[in-house]
Amino acid sequence: MTTLIDFLQEMEQSRQTVVLSAEEVERLAKLFGPAVRSMGFWNKSGDGSIEIPMNNVTEAARALDDASLAQAVSQLKSSGEFTGMMDHTMASRFIETLASLYLRQFQDRVHRFQEASDPAETDRLWDGIARDLFGA
Amino acid sequence: MPRIQWRRLPPAVREHLRDRVRTRAIDAQDLVTLLAWINAEPNLPDGTWCKDFGSFKLVGEGAIPKTFLTRDQPCYGQLV
Numbered sequence: 194m195t196t197l198i199d200f201l202q203e204m205e206q207s208r209q210t211v212v213l214s215a216e217e218v219e220r221l222a223k224l225f226g227p228a229v230r231s232m233g234f235w236n237k238s239g240d241g242s243i244e245i246p247m248n249n250v251t252e253a254a255r256a257l258d259d260a261s262l263a264q265a266v267s268q269l270k271s272s273g274e275f276t277g278m279m280d281h282t283m284a285s286r287f288i289e290t291l292a293s294l295y296l297r298q299f300q301d302r303v304h305r306f307q308e309a310s311d312p313a314e315t316d317r318l319w320d321g322i323a324r325d326l327f328g329a
Numbered sequence: 330m331p332r333i334q335w336r337r338l339p340p341a342v343r344e345h346l347r348d349r350v351r352t353r354a355i356d357a358q359d360l361v362t363l364l365a366w367i368n369a370e371p372n373l374p375d376g377t378w379c380k381d382f383g384s385f386k387l388v389g390e391g392a393i394p395k396t397f398l399t400r401d402q403p404c405y406g407q408l409v
Contacts, residue, residue, distance in 0.1 A: 227365075227368060227369035227370065230368035230369070230370070231364070231365055231368045235368055237332065237333075237335065237367070237368075238334075238335055238336050292365075296361050296364065296365060299360075299361055299364055300357050300358065300360075300361045303350065303357040303360050303361070304357050306350065306351065307350065307351060307353055307357065315351070319347050319350075319351075322350070322360075323343065323347075325364060326335070326360075326363065326364055326367065327335035327336070327338060327343070328335055328336070
């Protein structure tokens with residue numbers, strides 16, 4: 194039987210991503226602001242989709258209790274028709290957590306790039322940084 | 330407002346940016362600020378503009394990014 198920890202570790206190690214289509218990205222950005230496009234790799238020079246690391250989704254979800262997570266899901270599903278009247282606190286918190294996780298990981302990559310001594314590693318890290326900054 | 334066309338950033342400028350990040354002339358935190366700013370899809374003027382990120386500045390014209398300036402080089406164009 195797989196435990197929750199086993200499941201989460203497997204998820205983290207497989208480096209899976211959740212992909213949001215450009216349409217979904219723009220819908221969420223309209224409702225929750227520009228932090229939406231920093232939740233993962235935004236393919237700004239391509240199809241406009243976002244790839245969010247699965248382990249980041251798991252970590253952001255774990256930062257909310259069950260009731261808050263349920264509220265966040267409900268708010269994320271909202272059409273925006275009554276945006277001004279709705280409470281988006283939990284969804285905003287979830288999105289902000291995802292964005293800050295991804296930006297922190299980006300900063301870590303920059304630090305590793307500055308400290309790396311192996312040319313191949315340096316090239317690989319820069320390719321990832323340039324991809325994040327300028328698109329695929 | 331058109332999306333910034335990062336593919337039109339001259340390759341030499343991109344390489345120059347790499348060198349300056351590598352030598353820490355550009356601060357990692359300022360690069361994070363650049364990424365968040367790019368992802369916010371800022372409204373930019375049609376003419377020449379300049380954005381100050383602390384350890385570097387970005388200059389562009391409309392949707393086209395043109396060059397990165399050092400901390401000591403003065404901005405030109407409209408400050409954004």
